[in-house]
Amino acid sequence: MRIEFTKMHGLGNDFVVLDGRTGGLPPVDTTLAAALADRHTGIGCDQLIVLAPSDRGDFRMRIFNADGSEVEACGNATRAVGLLNGRPARIETLGGMVSTTPTDNGISVEMGKPRFGWQDIPLGYAMDTYKMPVAWEELVAPIAVNVGNPHAIFFVEDPYKIDMARLGPLVENDPLFPERINVNVAAVTARDAITLRVWERGAGLTRACGTGACATAVGAMRRGLVDRKVTVTLPGGPLVIEWREDDEIVMTGPATESFRGSFDLADYGVIPGKVEA
Incomplete structure (x- = not known):
């Protein structure tokens, strides 16, 4: 067949x-x-x-x-x-x-509306997801967002200096995340620009992750680091992410x-x- x-x-x-x-x-x-x-x-x-x-x-x-x-x-x-x-x-x-x-x-x-509750991620126990009091070596204090699947976002100076091949699976498989987690390392470069790398659960380091771009943009917006519409640049290229006033996330890019x-x-x-x- x-x-x-x-x-x-x-x-x-x-x-x-x-x-x-x-x-x-x-x-x-x-x-x-x-x-x-x-x-x-x-x-x-x-x-x-x-x-x-x-x-x-x-x-x-x-x-x-x-x-x-x-x-x-x-x-x-x-x-x-x-x-x-x-x-x-x-x-x-x-x-x-x-x-x-x-x-x-x-x-x-x-893409739908983001969720921020610790049960929505989910986490293994109750915790404020806005700035989580946890760390894995230089990856510290992530924000967690569920945009249909779960993401932890770490804001760093240079995503390309993070050893994602080693730290990605360490965070992904931590018991804090009973359903595992997508790991995002991002740098805010302007009020409308973010540079991002993503370790995807079950797939590893990929050239682009649309939900990762959405989660990272929303996380940066929630912390007041960027405006409500940004360009997120991944190794494979850019995506435009808008978090509308009706709470809906809109992603635009090529396929x-x-x-x-x-x-x-x-x-x-x-x-x-x-x-x-």
């Missing part, structure tokens, strides 16, 4: 998209997702995206990290899916409903289709069964 896929990326954060909106996909689980994401023996990607029918929106988007874990939200993938869809859409995710609109500057995504192809399920040890609903 051959399955068609589309390879896409948002600022270098890359995805394999399986389109099951009209049915025909086998069940996708952690094992298959990790196998497809493997860059040596699979197709290779930061996240596997599975589209399916939805009773609540135009369609549903499931997101699997490279390690196979299913997560709630991915901003760059949402832009990629918005490009693939080609017209405005309301998309159901585990993190809530999001909306995409094609624009002259790429794809604009309404790109790289190529299309197909794979045989048997190559990944999958015996086709019932199709995914």
Whole structure:
């Protein structure tokens, strides 16, 4: 059984998209997702995206990290899916409903409203998330924000001087974060500009993270470091993030289709069964 896929990326954060909106996909689980994401023996990607029918929106988007874990939200993938869809859409995710609109500057995504409660992140115990009294070596006093998935943001002088390969997994897997955490290191360079690197839970250091850009921008805005609309520059390029007065976060940026192809399920040890609903 051959399955068609589309390879896409948002600022270098890359995805394999399986389109099951009209049915025909086998069940996708952690094992298959990790196998497809493997860059040596699979197709290779930061996240596997599975589209399916939805009773609540135009369609549903499931997101699997490279390690196979299913997560709630991915901003760059949402832009990629918005490009693939080609017209405005309301998309159901585990993190809530999001909306995409094609624009002259790429794809604009309404990401929903941020949450700041310690239970919303969640943390292992009660704590003020505005300036958390915790530290991992030079990473100190983060602000925590949930924008569909959880983020800890550390404001530093130079994100590129932080050893993210070592400190990223240390913070991600700390018992303080029972569902793990995305780790952001950011420098505010102007009232409308932030430089950012992100260690994504289950994926590692990526070239761009849309939810990380949203969480970091909102964290900086909440602390009064920047205005309500900023450009967040990641290793893969810039995203424009606006936190509107109605509390909605809007992210705008590019997405790109790289190529299309197909794979045989048997190559990944999958015996086709019932199709995914």
